[in-house]
Amino acid sequence: MNKPTGIDPRGPRFGASITAVLLLVDVFISIPLATAPIDTEAPGYVLLVVLSAIFLWGAVGGIQQSPYALFFAKFIRPRLKAPTFVESPAGPTFSQAVGFIVTITGVLLYLAGIPAAVPVAAAFAFVAAFLNSVFGYCLGCEIYLLFAKRGITFGLEKPGTPRTTRVGSDHNI
Amino acid sequence: MEYGIVAALLVVSTLLGLVWKSRQGNVVAQSGSTISLDFREAGKTTILQFTTPMCGPCAQLKPRLEKIANFRTDVAYRDIDAVEHLDLANRLSIRSTPTTLIVSPDGEIRARINGIAPAETFINAIEGTIPTRSVTATEETVI
Numbered sequence: 001m002n003k004p005t006g007i008d009p010r011g012p013r014f015g016a017s018i019t020a021v022l023l024l025v026d027v028f029i030s031i032p033l034a035t036a037p038i039d040t041e042a043p044g045y046v047l048l049v050v051l052s053a054i055f056l057w058g059a060v061g062g063i064q065q066s067p068y069a070l071f072f073a074k075f076i077r078p079r080l081k082a083p084t085f086v087e088s089p090a091g092p093t094f095s096q097a098v099g100f101i102v103t104i105t106g107v108l109l110y111l112a113g114i115p116a117a118v119p120v121a122a123a124f125a126f127v128a129a130f131l132n133s134v135f136g137y138c139l140g141c142e143i144y145l146l147f148a149k150r151g152i153t154f155g156l157e158k159p160g161t162p163r164t165t166r167v168g169s170d171h172n173i
Numbered sequence: 174m175e176y177g178i179v180a181a182l183l184v185v186s187t188l189l190g191l192v193w194k195s196r197q198g199n200v201v202a203q204s205g206s207t208i209s210l211d212f213r214e215a216g217k218t219t220i221l222q223f224t225t226p227m228c229g230p231c232a233q234l235k236p237r238l239e240k241i242a243n244f245r246t247d248v249a250y251r252d253i254d255a256v257e258h259l260d261l262a263n264r265l266s267i268r269s270t271p272t273t274l275i276v277s278p279d280g281e282i283r284a285r286i287n288g289i290a291p292a293e294t295f296i297n298a299i300e301g302t303i304p305t306r307s308v309t310a311t312e313e314t315v316i
């Protein structure tokens with residue numbers, strides 16, 4: 001029997017959980033930056049740059065190649081039961097791009113002399129990551145759906161892209 | 174101040190999530206809208222599920238709805254890719270997936286269920302025995 005293709009939906013949610021925690025930490029430590037002179041060595045700014053780079057990694061390489069997904073696949077997934085369904089990576093990958101745009105905007109505006117941009121961008125990104133991790137609501141996927149409905153898929157739905165598929169609980173994928 | 178802002182952020186995010194969650198599985202009664210035979214089965218109540226290729230919950234919901242149709246001779250199940258049937262999805266204001274419509278044997282859309290819900294919710298919507306919010310054809314496009 002062919003193994004079902006697609007990604008384990010728990011992977012992106014795991015990544016969103018870590019991202020949400022890191023973004024919340026970033027909001028906390030970057031609030032003082034809002035009233036301080038620009039400092040490119042400030043931890044709050046540096047953490048947002050790192051998170052932005054991780055979002056870019058996931059957006060360019062695909063959600064399956066993001067560091068959290070690789071960690072999930074190597075250390076967590078083998079300890080879990082097979083998922084009841086697998087999903088297309090297009091939506092979660094697009095979400096990484098949305099996360100990148102939000103965080104890099106914060107980084108660039110900070111460099112442009114708007115210090116409050118770091119905590120504000122981190123806060124916006126946190127809300128999206130929190131909704132995904134706690135409630136399973138993927139805001140980026142919903143935005144992607146708006147584009148996909150108009151036939152704009154950003155090359156994420158190439159022929160052969162795995163579609164969301166239900167799998168039997170006895171499937172080992 | 175940092176603690177206050179972080180706490181406020183958590184409260185706002187949680188409220189947003191709870192609002193979204195509370196809308197999942199809501200049954201909205203409809204009347205006045207009809208759907209063509211291309212998308213339903215004649216003489217049967219049709220459970221019409223709108224899906225998209227990237228929708229994980231759609232795959233989760235599908236077997237639940239298929240099972241209802243399998244157990245009842247008067248009910249049929251159809252799924253429609255909202256991306257492939259964009260006109261239909263737009264005309265019916267399908268803004269997210271899964272969205273499920275309960276279509277009567279004569280083609281009238283009786284109810285709309287957004288998101289995932291227990292099988293009982295769909296069965297009750299088919300039977301018309303669940304308290305619902307009513308929407309008339311003025312709010313929904315007739316196709």
